[in-house]
Amino acid sequence: MALNLSSQGLGGPVPPCIGNLSTITSLDLSNNTFYGSIPTELGRLSRLQVLSLWNNSLQGNIPSLLGSNPSLVYIDLGANQLTGGIPQFLANSSSLQVLRLMQNSLTGEIPASLGNLSSLTRLSLAINNLVGRIPESLSNIPSLERLILTMNNLSGSVPHSIFNMSSLRFLEMANNSLTAQLPQDIGYRLPNLQSLILSTTQLSGGLPVSLVNASKLEMIYLVSTGLSGVVPSFGSLPNLRELDLSYNHLEAGDWSFLSSLANCTQLTMLFLDGNGMRGSLPRSIGNLSNLLVLSFAQNNLSGHVPGSIGNLSQLNEFYLDGNNFSGSIPGSLGQWRQLEKLNLSHNSFEGSMPREIFNISSLSQTLDLSNNLFTGPIPMEIGRLINLGSISISNNRLTGAIPSTLGKCVLLEVLHMEGNFLTGNIPQSLMNLKSIKEMDFSRNKLSGKIPEFLALLSSLQALNLSFNDFEGLVPSSGIFGNSSRVSLKGNHRLCASTPGLSLPLCPKLESKGRKKYFVLKIAVPIPLSVVVIILLCLVVILVRRRKEEPSLQHSSMHIEKMTYEDIAKATNGFSPVNLVGLGSFGAVYKGILPFEDDPVAIKVFNLKQYGAPKSFVSECEALRNTRHRNLVKVITLCSTVDPTGSDFKALIFQYMPNGSLERWLHPEDHGHDNKRFLCLGERINIALDIAYALDYLHNQCATPITHCDLKPSNVLLDLEMTAYVSDFGLARFMRNTSTAVPANSTSFANLKGSIGYIPPGKPNYEPILFS
Template sequence: MNLLGGVPDKFHSLSRIALLQLSVNNLTGSIPSSLGNLSSLVYLYLPRNSLEGSIPNELGRLVSLKHLSIGQNKISGIIPHSLLNISSIVIFAVPANQLDGSIPPNLGLTLPNLEQLWVDVNLFTGPIPVSLANASRLTHIDFSYNNFSGSLPMNLGSLQGLNHLSLQRNQLGSWGKLNDLIFLTSLTNCSRLQVLSLANNYISGVLPDSIANLSSQLTLLALGRNQISSSIPLGIENLVALTSLGMDENSLTELQLPPCSVQVYRKSSRSHSLRAIISITSPILCLILFSCFFSLFYWIRKSRKESRKEHSTTSSLEDQCLKVSYAELLRATNGFSLDNLIGVGSYGSVYKGILGINQIAIAVKVLNLQQRGAYKSFDAECQAWRNIRHRNLVKILTSCSSIDFHGNDFKALVFEYMPNGSLEKWLPQNGNGQHPLRNLSLIQRLNIASDVASALDYLHHHGQIPIIHRDLKPSNILLDVDMNAHVGDFGLAKFLLDATDHCSKNQTNSTGMKGSIGYVAPEYGMGGHASTHGDVYSYGILLLEMFTAKMPTDKMFIDGLSLYQFVKMIK
């Protein structure tokens, strides 16, 4: 949905409604107090909108409420005590807002059926309620990115079903000093614990040997940026499921472990790059007299060789199989904030984020699963990224297929962040003559053309399975800090059926028009088969746009005139 305006006040007349689902829209204004009249309401979902104001005290009248999800808005003020007295609540999720005040000390007593508590990315203060241990069904607790202070409740270790505990980025331990981090010892009874994050606090003391007795299912342990001293216990190697361990910026004596092996993706020789250009270049390139630049291009590639060597080694992060949750991506992007939105495509939105204790810059592509074809697009991208790896393709870090705070499917792809954005932002934005503030030099255009050609040559001829991109255009070409180009977005990609068969090697049996207007090959519109030649055509149009400063969808191209015809007439 794409609803605008405020939450309708007329909902108060729907006395029998059990579920109100208005998530992922553009709703503004405040939450109507009249929603408190929906006496039969069990599920209230309002996340990922632009709602403001405070939480109405009248919501405390929803005595049948089980799921409350109003995260990722701009809601401020305190949480009404009347709302926290609804004993039937199972999921209480208010993350990524501007809520403040303290959490009532008796929360675990007033919400005995609570299973998930998400209050992260807000402005809460005060201590963590000791009474949480009384809510024995708790599986998820997230208090991260707030201003909570005081000591950690030792009795949380009695929550045997707890599998996610995140308390990072607070001021815990700032008073009521912890003695030898016995809190970790108290958690050894949480046999299902998978995520434990206590980073960025004031926690002090010595790591106990009992850390080795934490859950065998623990995948993330974050203790970085505290005041922990002494050595790392030897028993930590018993945490066999651990994939992420953060203990940086403490006063620890590290284990003498052997260095991790890092695979290196070597740069191809200059001659191979030239062959890539020659093999991918079609007759359409002659329209812009591309052959005139071959001698200059040779010199450019030679001058770039040394500068690229220092970027050819793949980082250890890229070689790891990262596992990220919905909550982690939510925090990384500040609740998928509009301030972090860097792009919107056919099937989803892309957000800039800072991930984990290592503060890694990422780009998160969140699929809009209500859009027809989004699931198929996600599957296509996952299948493609599993089989490709090249210096001129966007580097994928991981994917996330989960559920959000209100039980809906959530799918996202996480990529390395490209500081210089898409090529589209460096070219004319539309057909009305507007140009970006920054312009590309001739050398930069040639370098980008070379990078894209190298990526296509790899996809078509040198990958494990040949792939047709089918949507090559400026917005799908991203530029790193050194202005090197990387091809991305494989939502429409197709694998060739059989690389050994001549016919199948050049086309698939997928018919119909796929791609973007202006860049898609004409034969696709006439029922032609998808083929590598279609990518070459799109690449030719891309070159024409780069060197003529004219978009293929410019308003001047009417009555049969196209960018191709325009260039042909003036050659």
């Protein structure tokens, strides 16, 4: 009777009552989540032949009663958390054919008594903490096919008799501290060998040529074994799939071994890294058409890469880094359609970067062309690598601007462009790199302001902009709030708003700081005198008349035309994250336009709201006829239809990072917790800015304008706390006296403005102090 409960999602301790199933011959509880110790009651199952507890979370020692069952043929306790040593009593299971104890935490030495298991065909003790020597007695097992001892702490010399076990098909002892001497006739002694994995085992001498006579070989891993001499020709191994001879002292000779590998039609992986091989790659490399992975990294190879390399159309990974290759990269690489990793770094490749590389759309993990001699601009085709996770083109001689198309590589996590001669700004399109973790533009000639969007990249963990020519104010939020993750040194024209980044404070901020300190220093001892003087100054300013009315100079600047799609893209689809505030006639969003370096405020009108279309027209008319340093600057507008065919109207203004005066005066009403309040000096400066704006509107415009809705929420503050009057949706042109409200009118329909801020009196042609 067999009980198979494999992969059923079962958990908890293995129930001891299972020992009552006296007639059971096979028990399979593998691939579940059982924990606790193996119940000793299993030893009572005298008819049990197969026991599989693989891939659970069982702990403790292997119970001794298992050794008293002469019927056991198959024991698999692998991939658990078992401890203690391998019990001697297991040698009593004379019928045992398979013993799998790998992936546990077993300690101690391999019992020599295991050599008495005359029926054993598989012994797997890999990935434990076993120590000591390999018992020579294991070679007494006549039918042993698999000896798997990989990743332990075994030491000493591999018994020579192991290499006489003609039944062996899998001999794997890698990642121990073993030494061995491969017999020169190993290929004849182990004719059935399919897998030879002896990596990190110190092998003396060369690689035995007779190995090519083990015609059933499929895998050879002899990494870091100290082998030397010329690589033999393995062309007589038709089943060879994986060959790794990395980090030895092997030589290429006349490269005949590479040509012979064309006969190994099953070969998919070839690693020859770190051998110090010299010479040039032969054209015959193009005959290995079934390769999936090819690596010649960390050698001394030179010359040109042959164009026949393009024939390896199945390649997933290709590594030539750390050699002395020169010339240009062959364009035939563009024929690869399954490549995911490409590393050609640390060579002497020169010329322009081949555009063909950037057409390999399958590149999804790594593209490393760093530390070469590439020149010219970065091809715009780089934007086609939309699936790529890591790009490094650092330490070349590249010139020109960073391509804006790079912003299409939205899955990028690592971007390294340091050590070139790149110029211009960091393109705004890089704001689309939402997954970016590392970004390095250091040691170039980039200039302009550091874009604000870098502070919004929440995944960014390391940013290096050092030794460029950036200027202006450094953002203070996001990654810029952690100086250990940002490097800005060598940019002598940068400044900061806070001392956290070890940069000088921006000059305007320092000057403003001194001004505040001076005002406060004077105001404290004589507050009443200062207030009186300031009020007198306000009266003088507001009542003075200009003798000359300046003519309006309309800007000759090009006004960008905006579409609905432009507005939607700039606001991330009118995302709530971009929403700044709501008004009577619409909403205001923060956004980034492709032709503007700095963020903008986008006022989108709700045309279904009564009065909104008229408000749009009024605001356009007012802003078209005004220009003053204390009036909010309009950049452009959008008047079109949305995808549903409905009218769509929006105005784009200069963005004010310090929000409205309302939020500073009443932060508790807006859910803000300002760390500081407006000081007296700032309040005076803001009052003056508003007065200048009103004086301009009432007394200096060709046609006087009354705002009709002046209130703190319509006064915006920039980074330096300069005030700007905004929102002209209710503004009125006072062209003649006929536009005035009749003196005897008492209708509320004539009132304009917000409750609490409606000016006393009625607007008329006479200059007024209220709007």
